[in-house]
Amino acid sequence: MKQSLFPQHDHDHSDCTSNLMKFADLYCQQAGLRLTKLRRTVLEKVAASHKAIGAYQILDNLAADGQKLAPISVYRSLDFLQEAGLIHRLESTNSYFACQRNFDDDLTNNNPISLNKCSETSPLVFLICDNCGAIGEVEGASIEPLIETVANSEKFKVKHSQLEIKGTCTSCQASS
Template identity: 40%
Template sequence: MQPEHSHDHSHCLAAALAAAESLCASRGARLTAIRRRVLELVWSGHKAVKAYDILEELAHESASAKPPTVYRALDFLLEQGLIHRIESLNAFVGCPSPRSGHATQFLICDDCHTVIEMACEGLEEDIAHEADQHGFAVARQMVEVHGRCQRCAAQAGQAGD
């Protein structure tokens, strides 16, 4: 999925919430109101969102949205694979194809923090294979590629940067 400048993001949001609901229902996990709202905030766009921003947003909405509640909601969403943590930004992004155990690599725009999720299964296998050569047991893989997205690159080009 390619996040575009002029797409109707309400479709992305609706699809993400529908996927979350059916996934949680199939697993017997409870998508409570706060978990749903936090997911909605992470999905407010295709940019990585910091926990701090979610807390700040929720503080306006509900007195019960205390930090521990919000962090627990984020943990739940991570556990269910509905969101991913972008380690290099210490921020979160919604998963466009939530299912357990999929290979993920991220293209991260340093200008606007848009994150594009890729699923290069071959790359994951290559890393596992190389690690094996070193007798290294892989626990988790984080591939975060930094650069500039198409939109920002175009803007930079216009500005003569």
């Protein structure tokens, strides 16, 4: 059963985070990646909402928890998490959000963890609500052929692509 991409503003977010963290643990274990304490904490902060969060917000957030870090520590964790495909970076706002697409099926169906679904090999497509800040990540496969067509016509060799779509999400349209 398919979840809505943009959950209600008042939904119970604890399921989202716990599923995500569960997946992250399993995934890193299987992939031989080290989800250290720091990296895990940073991921928790990023996954704390469906909005994108800035590096310095994470920093402040951790400081409030008593964990005072240098910016570089956060950036290093973010780099790791992004590399692992667990989070994405919104280029237009210099901020980060958790990838939800990895585990939506897997965990509920008790499927084996499929590694790196959101890998760099297929286009990243994000719907960004400029009202509430929520991000919805969309399957990029559908635009891939189109990108290939465009690229081929210019003999351009594609390595990576990211599509950021800004507008208003369902929840915000409803509550306006």
